[in-house]
Structures are given as C-alpha cells and as structure tokens.
Amino acid sequence: MIKNTVTTVWTQKSQFETDNPSGHKFTMFDKSQDNGDVVGYAPKALMLSSLAGCSGLDVVSLLTKMHAEVADFKIEVTANLTDEHPKFYDKVKVDYHFSDAELQPKKIQKAVNLSVTKYCGVMEMFRQFADVEIEIHLHNL
Numbered sequence: 001m002i003k004n005t006v007t008t009v010w011t012q013k014s015q016f017e018t019d020n021p022s023g024h025k026f027t028m029f030d031k032s033q034d035n036g037d038v039v040g041y042a043p044k045a046l047m048l049s050s051l052a053g054c055s056g057l058d059v060v061s062l063l064t065k066m067h068a069e070v071a072d073f074k075i076e077v078t079a080n081l082t083d084e085h086p087k088f089y090d091k092v093k094v095d096y097h098f099s100d101a102e103l104q105p106k107k108i109q110k111a112v113n114l115s116v117t118k119y120c121g122v123m124e125m126f127r128q129f130a131d132v133e134i135e136i137h138l139h140n141l
Contacts, residue, residue, distance in 0.1 A: 004021045005021070006020060006021065008028070014029050015028070015029045016028045026041060027040030027041070029041075029042065030042070031045075044088075048077040051094065051120075051122045052075040052094070054120045054122035055094065055116065055122070056075050059073070059096070059111045059115050060073065062110075062111035063111050066107045066110070068104040068108065068111070070099060070100040070103065070108070072097075072099035072100070072141075073097065073099070075094060075095065075096055076094075076095040077092065078092070078095070079093075088129060089126070090129070090131065092132045093134075093135065094134050094135070096108075096112055096137065098137070099140075101141045105138060108138070109136060116134055
C-alpha cells in the first residue's frame with residue numbers, strides 16, 4: 001500500500017504553504033480574504049483541478065495506447081457548492097472537450113468511460129459525496 005504525506009504550514013493571515021509528494025510547494029488561501037499579491041489556490045477549487053487532472057491523465061494515456069491521439073483536449077469541471085456548513089460539492093459536471101481533424105469517437109468514449117469507471121481514483125472519491133455527470137464534446141478542426 002502506498003502512503004502519501006503532505007505537510008501544510010500556516011504562513012500568514014489566511015494562507016498556508018503545502019508541499020506535495022513530488023517535492024513541489026504551493027500556497028493555499030481563503031479566497032474571501034484579502035491576500036494581496038499572493039498567488040495561490042483555494043482548497044475546494046483544487047479538488048476540482050485534481051478531478052480533471054486525474055481523469056485527464058488517464059484519458060491521454062488510454063488514447064495514446066489506442067492510437068487515437070487528438071490535437072487538443074480540455075476538461076471543464078463545474079460544481080455546485082452547498083449553502084450550509086460544512087460546504088461541499090454535491091453536484092459535479094465534468095465536460096470533456098476533444099478537438100481534431102480526424103476524431104475517433106468510439107475510442108474517445110471508451111477512454112473516458114475507462115477513466116470514469118475504472119482508473120480515476122479521484123472520480124471514485126467524488127462519487128462518494130456528489131452526483132457526478134459526465135459529457136463528451138467532439139470538435140472537428
């Protein structure tokens with residue numbers, strides 16, 4: 001079993017610096033507070049980025065193995081935050097956008113489905129607390 005450990009240190013006001021098992025560090029902060037010129041990320045938004053990144057890495061790898069690479073690929077994640085504390089995402093929509101002159105829809109569908117149902121652990125974690133909707137968009141160049 002693999003264990004990951006991160007260390008998060010309060011730096012000032014509503015800001016924390018955290019590391020990552022890769023050794024890189026970044027700043028997290030409360031976006032509702034004045035953080036001056038600090039470049040950082042809000043913790044809940046990072047969850048959405050993690051979801052997109054996890055699934056995106058799966059999809060790119062699968063499409064490469066299937067010889068179905070695309071010219072452009074982006075993922076947009078939209079999430080509904082509850083009104084009551086503790087606020088959490090109860091509904092999440094993941095839109096996969098693929099662009100290419102020669103799209104292979106069946107292979108793209110298969111790659112996304114495998115990521116969503118089998119490989120992406122972050123997707124599985126989200127399903128434990130949110131309704132997750134998936135949509136694939138194909139754009140011909």
